[in-house]
Amino acid sequence: MHAFLSPQMFSNNDEAVINKKLPKELLLRIFSFLDVVTLCRCAQVSRSWNVLALDGSNWQRIDLFDFQRDIEGRVVENISKRCGGFLRKLSLRGCLGVGDSALRTFAQNCRNIELLSLNGCTKITDSTCYSLSKFCPKLKHLDLASCTSITNLSLKALSEGCPLLEQLNISWCDQVTKDGIQALVRCCPGLKGLFLKGCTQLEDEALQHIGAHCPELVALNLQTCSQITDDGLITICRGCHRLQSLCVSGCANITDAILNALGQNCPRLRILEMARCSQLTDVGFTSLANRCNNxxxxxxxxxxxxxxxxxxxxxxxxxxxxxxxxxxxGSGPCAHDRLEVIELDNCPLITDASLEHLKTCHSLDRIELYDCQQITRAGIKRLRTHLPNIKVHAYFAPVTPPPSVGGSRQRFCRCCILL
Structure with missing residues (x-):
């Protein structure tokens, strides 16, 4: 922005060259691409630019995290008055000085808000959620992580006034229990993301409510929800077939049964975090891998x-x-000392390069390569020079012979080769 600004372009009056050359509509369009800091600087250039820069249409998306985190509530109130119904997205992440009163004014003025982050706004209580419920029916994404005063009353209020809610983060809101979850999911069937990290009071019954009422759920974070067991998670698997991301790290009670349930019911699963789940074994991961081809x-x-x-x-x-x-x-710790069997059949993107990466797996006893069309005999031969005792199960289509004198071709049977 500063590259094209020069002293000659501005004066104390509104007859600056740029104002004469460009219509206000075009300037307003240019301003719509600027961030908060640049808009505030432009507002100081002249009276005309002040009006244009502070036009509500330029303030549809505001993130104060990288701008000024020590703001007071009155700043939020002023922003809401300036933006009004234009504002769609607001992040107050880390703004410790913002409380319920300012957010009530905000909710009253910005009734079209769709995304709101109050992550780390520790002064927030249930009162803010009552205000959002009353004035902001279009709210879709709400982040209340680390707002530790939030209770079940907030979730009940949101369920009554924000039925379009798609994503909710209440991580570390450790006063929330199954009753709040039940109220929320019964009235917000479109939930796609639910982040409950550190909600230590949640038990299997809360997960049963989620599984019964959230068929659209795509992402679920239950990290350190230490009371949950296989029973609750299996309900999630059976009711949330669109699940793509699941975090259960620190949930020490879960076993291989959940891996089997994920494999049977969640074919879209892409991200699975299970750190510090000490009861999981190879059997469970094998069952999961056999079913999750994505x-x-x-x-x-x-x-x-x-x-x-x-x-x-x-x-x-x-x-x-x-x-x-x-x-x-192949570069991980398991490959050098533990890995004994790896099955890669019907993996069409695997080539001889993969076999090169497995040469250092000294414990490898068997490898399956059926229908890996980019694997060659030469690649297998090189692997066996490093692992002479390995059993390699592979299939190679026989070469079609030239046409016989009579014009017909011999038929060859498909063959499996144990090398």
Whole structure:
């Protein structure tokens, strides 16, 4: 913005050259692309620019986190009065000085708000959620993480006044229980993201309500919700078939049963975080991998980091994994000392490069490569020079012979080769 500003372009009056050359509509359009800091600077250039820069249409999206976190409530009130119905997205993340009174004024003035982040606004109480419920029916995304005064009353209020809610973050709001979750999900069926990290009072019954009423759920974070067990999570799996991201790190009570349930019911699963879940074994991960054919290299990276004792890994029909994922796996701690079996049949993106990455897996006893069309005999031969005792199960289509004298071709049976 500063590159094209020069002293000659402005004066103390409103007859600056740029104001004569460009219509106000065009200037207003240019201002719509500027961030908060630049808009405030432009507002100081002249009276005309002050009016244009502070026009409510330029303030549809505001993020004060990188601008000024020590703001007081009156600043939020002034912003709401300036923006009014134009404002759609507001982030007050980390604004510790903002409380219920300012947010009530905000809710009254900005009734078209769709995304609101109050993450870390520790003065917020249930009163703010009552205001949002009363005045902001279009609210879709709400972040209340670390607002530790929030209780079940907030969730009940939101369920009554914000039926369009799609994403809610109440991480570390440890006063929330199953009653609040029940009220929320019964009236907000469109929930797609629910972040409950650190909500330590939640039990399986809360998850049962989610599984019964949130068929659109895509992302769920239950990190350190230490009271939940397989029973609650299995209900989630059976009711939330669109689930793509699940975090249950620190939930020490879960077992392989949840991995089996995810494999059977959640074919879209892409991200699974299960750190510090000490009861999980190879059996569960094998069951999961056999059914989740949409997993990518990202899963292999996490397995290589967090599963140093992995012995058997089945990636059959995982059509999205590539050589890079196998490279990450082959460089992990499990590959050097533990990994004994890896099944890669029907993985069309795997090439001989993957076999090169597995040469250092000294414990590897068996590898399945059926219908891996980019694997060659030469690649397998090179692997066996490093792992002479490995059993390699692979299939190679026979070469079609030239036409016979009679014009017909011989028919060859498909063959499986144990090398």
């Amino acid at each position: 997993i990518t290299d990202g899963t292999l990276i996490q397995l290589s980091i967090h599963c140093p004792r992995l012995q058997v890994l089945s990636l059959s029909h995982c059509e999205l994994i590539t050589d890079d994922g196998i490279r990450q796996l």
